[in-house]
Ligand SMILES: Nc1ncnc2c1ncn2[C@@H]1O[C@H](COP(=O)(O)OP(=O)(O)OP(=O)(O)O)[C@@H](O)[C@H]1O
């Protein structure tokens with residue numbers, strides 16, 4: 001399927017999904033839960049552009065996500081912009097942070113890059129904790145507008161926005177995957193020296209990757225203040241965003257766009273179920289155990305498992 | 316010499332920490348030439364290739380390619396200018412099929428040049444042709460991990476050639492090959508040279524070097540000790556002592 005076809009087909013599927021859920025489901029909780037799963041699809045997909053396609057492990061997802069959320073807080077306090085515009089703004093600011101991170105770490109590889117991203121997350125969190133205007137360490141209450149700008153409840157509105165962002169993120173990832181840009185990313189992941197020798201401008205491509213990945217993460221964070229209505233650094237910078245955005249592509253498969261989607265739906269749903277039935281305290285434990293299981297039995301994720309089955313059958 | 320210098324390097328030096336890997340190397344390569352670069356293990360041949368192709372930055376000296384200084388030019392731009400190299404230890408793109416391995420230099424080098432823009436089918440055809448040239452046509456959709464060491468070297472050479480270079484450094488493309496395979500690769504290199512590509516061959520197999528090269532440069536311990544016709548160069552007593560004598 002060509003890129004244009006994929007955009008159209010995935011749009012139709014998303015729209016159908018939106019209509020069906022909005023029309024068929026009345027329990028508010030489901031939208032509340034689905035929002036989180038969708039948010040994880042965006043985060044996992046965004047992470048995978050840098051981590052899976054380009055081969056740079058980012059442990060700073062929480063920072064990009066929170067920068068998007070706090071951008072929205074600032075805009076909420078200063079203007080009365082609609083949330084989609086705030087999402088764009090969050091994407092721009094987080095994209096700039098991604099560019100900056102890429103620029104500062106251009107010559108770092110492997111473990112050193114990963115540690116630098118952790119450091120970035122800590123620096124960003126420290127800045128927010130000390131910034132009183134956005135609530136500092138105490139956090140801040142965000143009053144939702146009384147009515148959603150489209151029919152339905154406010155949570156349904158947020159859910160619809162996150163679904164739209166999911167569509168855009170997945171379509172971007174799929175487009176990159178089949179493009180010259182994606183092939184360049186893969187070359188960097190496999191061997192940076194060989195990539196340069198083949199004419200790939202590795203530094204520029206790495207910057208594109210960190211910027212794009214950061215921007216999508218920031219966009220998914222922007223509606224958060226309205227979703228939780230109380231935002232504080234401890235929860236918005238939570239380690240679970242970093243852990244999940246690494247674990248989901250790993251479990252789903254990192255070489256194709258569908259991997260992070262499968263991983264996010266699976267892990268996201270399991271965690272929602274666990275939160276309801278047992279306690280959210282177990283979530284990270286569940287993710288950790290699944291991660292270990294997959295690293296051992298299916299290091300290339302679910303997609304890799306299916307592919308090797310198919311290849312074996314063909315032989 | 317068969318023409319104006321295509322590459323002219325003067326006083327190129329490179330150290331690793333306190334170790335001097337290259338000490339002020341002067342080297343010119345004429346357009347259309349077939350230059351053999353020999354020397355004992357660890358004499359600095361690969362380091363010289365790395366410096367000239369931009370994989371490493373040289374510490375001192377200057378490099379001029381086609382009349383243009385390229386000292387600070389990054390490796391990918393040197394490739395686009397027309398300097399290609401194969402790596403002594405093959406560095407395939409491991410997650411990509413053979414055909415995608417070749418597609419990368421075509422998309423990022425050939426298509427990045429002025430005037431040239433190959434569309435999908437033309438690229439596909441070019442990749443298949445390049446694979447056929449090195450005898451890998453039937454493995455187009457395999458991953459590099461399915462290849463033997465020897466086939467890996469062939470892929471390495473094909474990927475360098477795919478960038479349609481003007482100057483090609485082949486760093487031990489023939490190590491480990493059987494005599495008949497050496498002949499095959501030599502034939503490929505002769506054909507490329509006939510098509511106008513200047514070639515620098517780094518090789519330990521003397522028979523191959525002697526039959527291929529129109530000129531020899533000999534490195535020993537980071538210094539150039541001989542530069543001239545192959546017959547002269549190997550008769551040089553210094554070369555005999557340092558290299559062929561052992
Ligand atoms: N990245 C590096 N860091 C430190 N030392 C290096 C590095 N690369 C090469 N050297 C050293 O520089 C010297 C020259 O190495 P080089 O690979 O250029 O030799 P060579 O002539 O290509 O040898 P061979 O015939 O074995 O390929 C060697 O002593 C090697 O150990």
Ligand SMILES: [Mg+2]
Nearest residue numbers: 360361362403
């Ligand atoms: Mg060498």
